[in-house]
Each structure stands twice: as C-alpha cells, then as structure tokens.
Amino acid sequence: MSYTPVAADVAKLRNQTGAGMMDCKKALVEAEGDFEKAVDILRKKGQKVAANRADRESTEGAVIARVNEDNTLGAIISLNCETDFVAKNEAFIELAYELAEMAIFAATKEELLATDFHGITVAEKLVEQTGVIGEKIEIGSFERIQGDFLGAYIHAGNKIAAITSLSAKVDGADEAAKAVSMQVAAMNPIALDENAVSQETIDRELEIERHKLTEEGKPANIIDNILKGKMQRFYKDNTLVHQDFIKDGSISVADYVKSVNGDLKVTGFVRVSL
Known part of the structure; x- marks a missing residue:
C-alpha cells in the first residue's frame, strides 16, 4: 500500500528545509513517511542542483557585519546568490546574519564552512539552500578583525559593510566606531595610513x-x-x-x-x- 503524506507532515518538512510544498510531498512519498530520510532526499536534490550550478555566477547577495558582545572580535561575510530577488528575501538575509555571527569565531572561510549548523556543516547547508532556492548560494568574501573596540556599519540594501577597530573602549567609542565604519563604507580607503x-x-x-x-x-x-x-x-x-x-x-x-x-x-x- 502506497504512502500518502498528511498535510501536517508536509508543512513540517517545508518549515525545516524551506523546500517547496510539492518537493516536500514527493520526498515524503519516496521516503515512505520517514521524516529524516525525506530530509536527506531533499538535501541530495540540493547537492545535484549545486553541482549543476557550479559554473553559475553568484554576483548578488547580502553583505553582513557582526561583532561579539564585548566588541573585540568581528567578521564580515557576503552570502552570494544569482538574483537580486533572492538577495532581498527575508529568509536569505536571516541566514546571512546567522552565518556572519558564526564567522566571528572562525579563523578562516574554510573553518566557517566546516562549522556545525544545526546538525550539518555550513557547507552542507549552502548546498541544501542551493537546491531549495534554485540558485547557486555560496559564501563569497570573508573578513575577520580583532581589536580593543570594534564597531560595525551595514549600508542600506546590504551591499556594503565595514568594521572599524579603535584603540580603546571609552565613552563615545561606540558612536565613533560606527561613524568611522560608515566612512570606510562610503569612501573605500586603500589603507589605514x-x-x-x-x-x-x-x-x-x-x-x-x-x-x-x-x-x-x-x-x-x-x-x-x-x-x-x-x-x-x-x-x-x-x-x-x-x-x-x-x-x-x-x-x-x-x-x-x-x-x-x-x-x-x-x-x-x-x-x-x-
């Protein structure tokens, strides 16, 4: 007797993976109701899509800067995609923010890609999202900075971000670091001095x-x-x-x-x- 997924299971799978309703339904049918197996099926689909899109340009995306709680470590990443439509998607931007937070504690982009992301690696998550969204999704730029006091600025539209390091944590440092980061974003200096x-x-x-x-x-x-x-x-x-x-x-x-x-x-x- 063939398995017919109930709407609640389809919705649950969609919420967890972000895949389309029909893709979720087909995955559940193929997995005969095994939820974890259905997730793997969707991820495998994503891997196939990622391979097919390896030669595509991912020139759109979101640039996000984050600093840690004591303002001594910071990171900027660009989460790249192929179209401006995806770049403006709320879920895509939320993913970029989450990855930027994780980047603070990764020494390199390779280390970030190998970091655990809710049970899978960041690299696997990007492959999964490539399949879900239907566009090549990848981390482009990765910059990390350490200092006595950091402040960040993200320009409207998430296309430019900067982090500035100041020599000390003093009254007014928060505003100053953000203002100088805005300067960096706008004027694009080639060096500190x-x-x-x-x-x-x-x-x-x-x-x-x-x-x-x-x-x-x-x-x-x-x-x-x-x-x-x-x-x-x-x-x-x-x-x-x-x-x-x-x-x-x-x-x-x-x-x-x-x-x-x-x-x-x-x-x-x-x-x-x-």
Whole structure:
C-alpha cells in the first residue's frame, strides 16, 4: 500500500528545509513517511542542483557585519546568490546574519564552512539552500578583525559593510566606531595610513605622476619636489585617518576620533562590498 503524506507532515518538512510544498510531498512519498530520510532526499536534490550550478555566477547577495558582545572580535561575510530577488528575501538575509555571527569565531572561510549548523556543516547547508532556492548560494568574501573596540556599519540594501577597530573602549567609542565604519563604507580607503600603503602602490603612483609631469615639460630638478606634494594629496584622499571626515569636511577622520577622546586612535578596518 502506497504512502500518502498528511498535510501536517508536509508543512513540517517545508518549515525545516524551506523546500517547496510539492518537493516536500514527493520526498515524503519516496521516503515512505520517514521524516529524516525525506530530509536527506531533499538535501541530495540540493547537492545535484549545486553541482549543476557550479559554473553559475553568484554576483548578488547580502553583505553582513557582526561583532561579539564585548566588541573585540568581528567578521564580515557576503552570502552570494544569482538574483537580486533572492538577495532581498527575508529568509536569505536571516541566514546571512546567522552565518556572519558564526564567522566571528572562525579563523578562516574554510573553518566557517566546516562549522556545525544545526546538525550539518555550513557547507552542507549552502548546498541544501542551493537546491531549495534554485540558485547557486555560496559564501563569497570573508573578513575577520580583532581589536580593543570594534564597531560595525551595514549600508542600506546590504551591499556594503565595514568594521572599524579603535584603540580603546571609552565613552563615545561606540558612536565613533560606527561613524568611522560608515566612512570606510562610503569612501573605500586603500589603507589605514601612509605606512600601510604597499610599496607597489606607491611606486605605481609615483611612476604615473612622474610621467605626467615630464609630459607637461616640468624641469627634472623640480619634479621630485612636486611628487612629494602629489603623494601627500594621494595619502589624504586614500588613507582612512587622513581622509576628510564625511560628517564634517573641515576635519580629518583622525581629528574626529581624537575629539571623542584625546588618546583614541583608529587601529584598523575591514570592508566588503558586492
């Protein structure tokens, strides 16, 4: 006698897996009512879908930043999908938040993927969701940061997020860290300060500016002095602490942080965008 699943079992399976009603019903029929077996059937379907979609681009998604309770560890991940429609789905965003919370305590993306997620690994959950949603779902970017005091900012739409590290936990640090993280999200600095800019980047900028000055006919004996000024401008525009503060262009980011507390400094940042 063939098994016919009752509506309550179908609904229960759908709630647990997120799969469609018909897929859940078929899985229960195939499993002859064995709930755990039906879950495995759906996951296997997800694995097949994931394999079929391995060459698909997952360029949409949600970028989420989270910090731990004492503001000393933080992580940003991008949970990627294929369409903006899925990226705006409430369940998808909730999953991204949950994974970002887990990422705080994972040293690498590989460690995060191997982490337990309600009885399966994160990697297996992503395969499962690929089957449920019908789009390639994967963790794209993974950034982690540690510091004396961290603050996070997620831009509206979940496409950009940043975390900033400050040198101490002081009055006003929470607001300051969020404000500087907003700066990082908006202005996309290449480094914390001039000392953190790679020599490769410096050499490239010098070469470009030297070529332009030579083409303009500037005398060789003054080019080096002009280049010093050009590089100072480059550092001001592109390094976080020297950038004009977006909420008050009359001061730098470093000056803003110092205004919160005379000894406070920005010590690091991470940023992820889609």
